[in-house]
Amino acid sequence: MATVNLRNMAINQSGTIVAVKVGGELGRRIREMGLVPGTEITIKQRAPLNDPVALRVMDGTLTLRNNEADYIEVDVSS
Amino acid sequence: MKPVLTIALAGNPNAGKTTLYNHLTGARQHVGNYPGVTVEHKEGYCLRRGQEIRVVDLPGTYSLTAYSAEELVARDFIINERPDMVVNVVDASNLERNLYLSCQFLELGVPLVIALNMIDVAEKRGVTINAEELGDRLGVPVIPIIARSGKGVGKLLDAVLAAATADIRPQPVFLQYGSDIDQALTDMTPDLTACASLTAIYPHRWLGVKLLENDEQIVHKIMETHPEAGKQLTARCETVSHHLQDTLGVYPEAVIADHRYGYIKSILLQGVVTRKFVADRLYTSDKIDKVVTHRILGPLIMAGILYCLYTFTFSYSSLPVEWLSKFFALISKGVDTLLPDGPLKSMIISGVVDGVGGVFGFVPIIMFMFFGIAVLEDSGYLARVAFMMDRIFHFFGLHGSSVMPFIISGGIAGGCAVPGVMATRTLRSPKERLATLLTVPFMNCGAKLPILTLLIGAFFSDHQARYMFLSTLVAWLIALCAAKLLRLTVLKGASTPFVMELPPYRFPTLKGLLIHTWERTWQYMKKAGTVILGISILVWAMMTYPGLPDAQVSRYASLRQEAQRTMAADGAELRKALEKIKADEAREKLHHSIGGQIGVALERVSRYAGIDWRTNIALIGGLAAKEVIVSTLGTAYSLGGIDAKENSSLQERLNRDPHWNPVVALAVLAFIMFYSPCSVTVICIARESGSWKWAAFSILFNTLFAFALAVAIYQIGILLYPR
Numbered sequence: 079m080a081t082v083n084l085r086n087m088a089i090n091q092s093g094t095i096v097a098v099k100v101g102g103e104l105g106r107r108i109r110e111m112g113l114v115p116g117t118e119i120t121i122k123q124r125a126p127l128n129d130p131v132a133l134r135v136m137d138g139t140l141t142l143r144n145n146e147a148d149y150i151e152v153d154v155s156s
Numbered sequence: 157m158k159p160v161l162t163i164a165l166a167g168n169p170n171a172g173k174t175t176l177y178n179h180l181t182g183a184r185q186h187v188g189n190y191p192g193v194t195v196e197h198k199e200g201y202c203l204r205r206g207q208e209i210r211v212v213d214l215p216g217t218y219s220l221t222a223y224s225a226e227e228l229v230a231r232d233f234i235i236n237e238r239p240d241m242v243v244n245v246v247d248a249s250n251l252e253r254n255l256y257l258s259c260q261f262l263e264l265g266v267p268l269v270i271a272l273n274m275i276d277v278a279e280k281r282g283v284t285i286n287a288e289e290l291g292d293r294l295g296v297p298v299i300p301i302i303a304r305s306g307k308g309v310g311k312l313l314d315a316v317l318a319a320a321t322a323d324i325r326p327q328p329v330f331l332q333y334g335s336d337i338d339q340a341l342t343d344m345t346p347d348l349t350a351c352a353s354l355t356a357i358y359p360h361r362w363l364g365v366k367l368l369e370n371d372e373q374i375v376h377k378i379m380e381t382h383p384e385a386g387k388q389l390t391a392r393c394e395t396v397s398h399h400l401q402d403t404l405g406v407y408p409e410a411v412i413a414d415h416r417y418g419y420i421k422s423i424l425l426q427g428v429v430t431r432k433f434v435a436d437r438l439y440t441s442d443k444i445d446k447v448v449t450h451r452i453l454g455p456l457i458m459a460g461i462l463y464c465l466y467t468f469t470f471s472y473s474s475l476p477v478e479w480l481s482k483f484f485a486l487i488s489k490g491v492d493t494l495l496p497d498g499p500l501k502s503m504i505i506s507g508v509v510d511g512v513g514g515v516f517g518f519v520p521i522i523m524f525m526f527f528g529i530a531v532l533e534d535s536g537y538l539a540r541v542a543f544m545m546d547r548i549f550h551f552f553g554l555h556g557s558s559v560m561p562f563i564i565s566g567g568i569a570g571g572c573a574v575p576g577v578m579a580t581r582t583l584r585s586p587k588e589r590l591a592t593l594l595t596v597p598f599m600n601c602g603a604k605l606p607i608l609t610l611l612i613g614a615f616f617s618d619h620q621a622r623y624m625f626l627s628t629l630v631a632w633l634i635a636l637c638a639a640k641l642l643r644l645t646v647l648k649g650a651s652t653p654f655v656m657e658l659p660p661y662r663f664p665t666l667k668g669l670l671i672h673t674w675e676r677t678w679q680y681m682k683k684a685g686t687v688i689l690g691i692s693i694l695v696w697a698m699m700t701y702p703g704l705p706d707a708q709v710s711r712y713a714s715l716r717q718e719a720q721r722t723m724a725a726d727g728a729e730l731r732k733a734l735e736k737i738k739a740d741e742a743r744e745k746l747h748h749s750i751g752g753q754i755g756v757a758l759e760r761v762s763r764y765a766g767i768d769w770r771t772n773i774a775l776i777g778g779l780a781a782k783e784v785i786v787s788t789l790g791t792a793y794s795l796g797g798i799d800a801k802e803n804s805s806l807q808e809r810l811n812r813d814p815h816w817n818p819v820v821a822l823a824v825l826a827f828i829m830f831y832s833p834c835s836v837t838v839i840c841i842a843r844e845s846g847s848w849k850w851a852a853f854s855i856l857f858n859t860l861f862a863f864a865l866a867v868a869i870y871q872i873g874i875l876l877y878p879r
Contacts, residue, residue, distance in 0.1 A: 101407040103223050106369075107655040109413040110219040112253040116417075122442065126451050127547035130556075130654050137250040137281075139441070139658040141543050143550065146653055 080155040084119075084131075084147035092120040093154035100149035112136045113150060158240065160201075161320055162210045166230060166261070167245035168254050169216030170536075170659040172273040176245055176303040177213040178671050180313075197229075204313040212239065218253075220260045222373040225586065234266055235357060240320050243312070245271045248278040248285055248300070249660075251429065255420045262294065265328030265359050269316050270298040277660075281439065282432035290428045295329065304665060328359040333415045337368060337408060340396040347392075350385040351378055367393050369409040441536075441660040449540050458541055462559075465532065466568050469525045469575075470602070476520035484513035503696060511692020511780075516681070518574050518836065523677045525564060525575040529582070530672040532560075534664035538582060539656065546654055552636040553643025555588035555652065562592070566599030567632065573597040573833055577840040578676065585652030591639045593844055594854050597833035598635035600628055603782035607828055610786060614807040615821040631829060638861070646853075680840075691835045695780040698751040699773075699788070704744060712741045739791075746791050751776050765827060765866035766820040766874075775827070781834045819873030823866040830862035 081096055095117045098108055112135045113119070122139060123132040129144045142150075167173040181200025198213040214233060215226035222228055234242060244261055246254040261268050272287055291298035297315045301308035332338060341364045348360050354377060355363065366374040367389055378386040397408050404411075448457055488505050495501040532538045538560065546556030558580075565576030576596040583589040600608065612623045643649075703709075715737050723730040746752050747769075755772035762772055770792035777784035786806070793809050810816050832855040833841065842851035 097405070098410065099405070101409065104653045104655070105407065106219065106221055106223060106409060106413075107653045109410060110221075110256060111655055111657070112256070112417070113655075114410075114414050114417050116414075123445060123449050124451075125449070125544050125547060126455050129547045130543060132445070132449070132543060132658055136252045137283075138253060139445075139660075141539075141546075141654060141656045141658055143546070143654045146655065 081151050081153050084133075084142070084150040084152050085144050087121045087152060087154065089121050089124060091154060092118065093152035094118050095150060096153045097151045098149060099151070104146060104149070108142075108146070108150070111140050112138075113140070119152065160208045160210050161241070161317070162212065162237070162239040163241045163243050163316055164212045164214050164234060164237075164239040165243050165245060166214045166234070166257070167216060167271075168218055168247065168257060168657075170657060171216070171245045171247040171254060172303045173213065173216055173245040175665065175668060176243075176271065176273065176301070176309070177211060178668055179303055179306050179309060180209075180211050202313075204310075204317060207317060209313070209316075217257065219257060220264070221369070222371050224584070226584070228373065234261075234264070240267065241316050242266045242268050243271055243316060244268055245273050245303070248272045248275045249281060249283065251278075251283075251285065252417075252420055252424060255423075256416060258294070259329075259331070259416045259420060262296070262329035263331055263359075263365065264362055265326055267319060267326055268296045269312070269319055270294070270296055271303075271312050272298050272300045273303050275300045276302050284430045284432065286428050286430075289426075290423070293423045293426070293428065295326070328362060330361070331415065331419055333365070333412050336396060336400055337411055337415075340368065340392060341365070344389055344392055347385040347388045351382040353381050354378060364389075365412060368396065369412060370397075439660065441658075444661055445540070445658070448537075449544060454540075454544055458544060461532070461537070462541075462563055463568070465528045466563065466571070468528050469521060469564070470571070473520040473524040477517055480517055480520065481513065484509055484516070487513075499700070502700060503693065506700075507693035507696035508689065510696075511689050518572065519677060519681060521572055522575050522578070522680055523673055525579070526676045527669060527673045529560065529579055530669045531664055533582060534662065534668060534672075536659045536661045539658050542656065543658060549636075550651060550654070552640045553588070553647075553651065554592055554636075554639050555583055555585050556654065557583045558588060558592040558639075561596050562599060562632075562635065565596035566601045566604075566628075568628075571599060572601050572603070573599065573837040574680075574840050577837060577844055578680065580844060587643070587647050587649050588652060590845055590850065591642045591647050593841055594642060594850065594857070595635045595639045597837050597841075597854065597858065598631055598638060598830055600631045600829065601782065603834065604828060606783070607785045607789075608825065610807055611810075611821045611825050614811045615816075615818045627825070627829065634830060691780060695751075695777065695784075698754075699746060699749050699777065701750060702748065704741070704748055708744065708748075712737060742791050743793070746773060746788075762863075764870070765823045765863060766870040767824060767827065767866070768815055771824060775831065778828070779832055779835060781836070782828075785828065817877075819870060819877060822873060823870040826869055827862045827866040830858060830865060832856075832859045832862075 082093075087093065095113060095115050097115060098105065098113060100108065117135060120134040121131060122134050125131070130141045131144065131147060132139055132141050134140075165173050165177055177198065177200070180202045182202075186199055196215070200211050200213075202209050202211060212233065214230040217224075217227045217230050220227055220231045222231070233239070242261060244258050246258060258268070258270060270291070272285065272290075275285065278285060285300070287298045287300045297319055299308060299312040299315050301312050303309070333341070341361060344364045344367070345360065348355065348363055351363070358366075358374075363374060363378075367378070370393070375386075375390065378389065393408070400406055400408055400411060447453055488509050491501060491504050491509065495504070529538070532541075538557070541559055542556030544556070545559045549556055549558050560582065561576045561579040563571065564579050565571050565573045573596055576599070577593045580589050580593040580596070583592060608624065608627060612620055612627075616623045704712075716734060719730060719733045719737065723733060747756075751773055752769070754776060755769040758772045759767075759769045762768070767775075770789065773792050774785045774788040777788035790806050793806065793813075810821075832838070838851045838855060841854050842848045845851070
């Protein structure tokens with residue numbers, strides 16, 4: 079299993095979330111938007127200054143800052 | 157059945173809740189604020205089969221935690237006000253994520269009907285949803301609708317009426333959260349049962365789940381009402397939390413969320429959703445985003461769109477603004493001819509008409525601005541702007557969405573802080589929002605431009621354009637740095653996560669836009685209109701009372717007679733002499749007034765920044781509205797009331813005045829750019845921040861800051877260029 083940090087994923091790369099290692103408000107925000115283990119995501123776009131990042135989750139598009147993406151680990155082996 | 161049925165609309169932002177609400181209630185709606193928070197409370201009425209229905213539009217939320225004011229408001233309304241029915245608007249094209257909120261309603265056991273919105277969008281993406289099947293599995297009615305066109309809304313209301321008449325309070329859905337959590341919930345039961353006053357309001361299991369999620373409001377309530385049981389319960393939650401972190405490395409709330417999604421997935425898997433074509437679906441929105449948020453094209457397009465919004469707001473509104481000012485001038489003239497000279501007339505013209513006129517002068521700008529923003533917001537573009545700009549604004553402790561208020565307030569010189577402050581409503585993060593609305597008044601608004609032009613023209617006429625441009629850059633820099641300063645001190649705290657949705661692009665509906673624009677404009681007129689009238693009369697009184705002593709009045713009268721006696725009756729010379737006398741009298745009257753006396757008294761402090769009493773009076777006038785500065789300065793230099801646009805005489809006068817020089821001009825410029833916002837802005841700050849405390853703060857903070865800056869410029873200036 080090749081696990082990478084969401085921050086290091088390339089545009090158009092897809093993967094499955096393995097872990098979200100953060101609690102508190104940020105953790106809850108991330109989870110309620112559907113970023114939970116087992117969810118498939120695809121990196122869609124990066125902002126002009128490389129941060130934040132836009133990704134496709136379920137049937138919507140979300141944005142995250144890089145330092146928030148740090149808590150999310152993604153399996154990109156498939 | 158009750159005479160009036162109350163239904164609450166709940167759902168994710170962008171799920172079409174407001175569209176449905178507008179469709180149901182039309183123009184018959186009432187907007188207010190929930191007490192203590194700046195979350196809008198909207199309600200309206202509609203009629204279905206002779207039954208009157210009160211519709212409450214709850215703020216859009218993704219979840220029912222206690223983290224944001226919006227979520228607390230929604231949760232408290234549903235729990236405390238017990239609406240007869242909760243209508244959960246769900247975006248069919250993004251079903252799984254939207255059902256996360258529905259799942260929490262089911263856990264809470266509220267009477268629920270699901271409005272499956274935007275089925276047309278889902279169909280276009282090849283997704284078919286079997287609403288009946290979904291309803292059976294969830295145990296609540298699911299009605300497919302298209303809120304934009306109103307299709308299915310009648311059926312939805314019928315389902316609401318049917319479910320409400322059935323009058324069975326549904327049982328909370330029993331969700332499994334995995335063995336560790338389930339065991340903990342069982343163990344907690346006796347202690348939870350002891351909290352009788354809370355279990356009367358909340359379901360047992362829900363309370364337990366909230367405690368495990370470490371929900372601030374619920375923990376606080378339990379500790380307050382049942383401290384003994386509360387201690388036991390929180391201790392147990394901590395044990396579970398430690399256990400989960402040791403064994404699985406996760407928090408209990410993560411486990412609970414996972415199981416909610418698990419429950420949703422299990423429901424959706426069983427023939428509820430069919431996808432006709434999966435492939436690599438490149439939706440229209442994605443195609444647009446490839447260009448619109450492109451690394452190079454993106455910022456260029458954004459600059460273009462913002463510029464258009466700006467031109468639209470400030471150019472197209474100038475015509476109605478002119479009509480309004482003509483209209484108020486007409487009233488002034490009418491009063492002038494109808495009433496005899498005296499304090500009443502002076503008060504009505506300078507206090508009431510000018511004050512109310514000042515407020516209504518902003519109305520067209522605010523309407524145009526809100527219309528423009530509503531277009532950008534409803535179409536989904538505003539979220540992209542926040543996405544592109546966040547990197548820069550986050551550095552200064554702000555949020556990507558702060559861009560819009562800054563631009564409107566004068567990011568391109570000539571804006572206005574009033575709509576700017578009101579535009580901060582699009583920010584959903586409280587700290588960043590407050591920092592934004594406290595710093596936008598630093599920008600160069602349109603009312604500051606005449607005085608900036610005047611001073612720059614008088615002392616730096618060789619580099620006029622360069623100085624004007626420089627002042628805009630300085631305003632940006634100072635505003636952003638001030639925001640950073642606030643976020644490091646009074647508004648300290650971690651930044652709100654940027655976990656945000658980029659909603660698909662949609663064509664806004666005209667009805668939605670108009671309702672949006674009107675309700676905000678109306679709120680402004682109601683609030684600002686009343687307070688401003690008082691302030692305007694106060695400033696008028698300060699500049700008028702006490703009048704000149706009788707000896708002075710008679711001296712000017714005799715001067716007039718003298719002039720009339722010695723000069724030819726219809727000569728230009730006489731007219732000039734009389735005007736001169738009138739202006740001198742006005743200047744002396746101003747000097748003698750309360751405002752004038754304050755100005756003189758303030759000179760003791762203001763001289764450190766090189767500001768004399770005349771300028772002080774003008775600055776005091778500027779507290780009401782910055783436009784007043786130039787005209788008051790004119791009176792103080794006995795030039796009579798001069799027109800802000802034709803200020804060449806004042807310019808010359810200042811240039812010749814021994815007290816003025818480029819250093820003084822620079823200090824005064826800096827002070828005017830950054831001191832207390834005008835009264836309309838202050839009132840808007842109080843309203844938008846929900847407290848007069850912040851309004852007072854902005855007056856003091858800005859004035860002190862501006863003064864420190866002006867003193868620094870003046871002192872360094874006279875050191876470098878001694879007279």
